[in-house]
Amino acid sequence: MTRSGLANSEMGGASEMVGRRRRTLRAATLLLVLPVVPAALTAWLHPRRPDWTALAVQVQEGAVVDLDMDQIGREFPNVLWIDARARTDFDEAHVPGAVHLDESTWDAGFSTLTELWDGQRAIVVYCGGGGCLTSQAVARRLRGELDFNQVYVLRGGWPAWSTVQMETSGAGGGASGGAR
Amino acid sequence: MTVGDRKRSSSRATDKGVPWRGLLGRWGCVLVGVLWIWAAVVKLADPGGFARQIEGYRLIGAWGAALLSVYLSWLELVLGCALFSVTYRDAARWLSVGLLMVFSGALASAIVRGIDVNCGCFGTGGSFMGAYGALLRDVVLILVLVRPWSCRAEGAPHG
Secondary structure, eight states: OOOOHHHHHHHHHHHHHHHHHHHHHHHHHHHHHHHHHHHHHHHHHHHOOOOOHHHHHHHHOOOOEEEEEHHHHHOTOOOOEOOOOOOOHHHHHHOOOOEEOOOGGGGHHHHHHHHHHOOSSSSSEESSSHHHHHOHHHHHHHHHTOOSSSSEEEETTTHHHHHHHHHHHHTTTOOOSSOO | OOOOOOOOOOOHHHHHHHHHHHHHHHHHHHHHHHHHHHHHHHHHOOOOHHHHHHHOOOOSOOHHHHHHHHHHHHHHHHHHHHOOOOTHEEEEHHHHHHHHEEEEEEEEHHHHHHHOOOOOOOTTSOSSSSHEEEHHHHHHHHHHSSTTTTTTTTTTTOO
8 A cells, every 4th residue: 555545544544533433422412311301201200209299398498308117128227216206105115226306305315316326327207197297397407406418207107117016026016115 | 444443453353362351342331231221220110219329428419319310220221221232332331431430439439428328329229239349340340341342342333
């Protein structure tokens, strides 16, 4: 091959590479755009989609996301439980290892919490169930004071936890009483 | 013979000299493709749970994590399928490298900050490797993808 032929061939190779890079860039753009539509459908229709309503409330009012027992067991097997019910209810029975914390006895409960909490474990707050709002208030305050996002509320509260315990360990060995 | 042809023929010669290179070159993309698809399917089963895993990294807020959870799951599925396609393989390969670098950065940042994250790499099922193992796996996958002899098939276009 002559020198000019070789130079032409080199130029052809360079333009081929530029063309290939452009094709790759176009393909990459397409691959990045392609997931948008199915992602939008997933966000809208998936039965286990992120809870957009809760997120919207969380942003507007500082509310905390609530999780059910299944979600907690699956995603946060090692949570720190906070019992936001009245002291008498807590003394009667509570989740093993739970810390009692409510607005009226905040300082005492909060110091116990800081002793037990390692700064990493997710925190789940529960109250008496049936639409009680104490757990939301406690969780919101905790999130602010600990500057920690992974503070959740147990959906259904204490009755939800008791029900699961009764289902898993039989009617007699259900909700643990007096564990401290 | 163009520059590209010469590079390709030189690469094939190298592949012949070191058999495992050819094998890895042929199967590297398949391995990463299968992993992407597996990870995507697991995450798509529970996008809400994956969103909370992302939030656990404390790098973005709850809304960002929720949006990312649905987009990333589908992006991984698209990349996994594209790695099997001759036309889109090269783009998918470089996007995969970018995505793995982002994941590695997030994992490294969590390790440095002392955050005990559940990797979230394969959904909410818990990590069987831990953060260090997941980081190592991501680095290995990046190396598999960036090697010049990786993801090549005879006669297929590649860069």
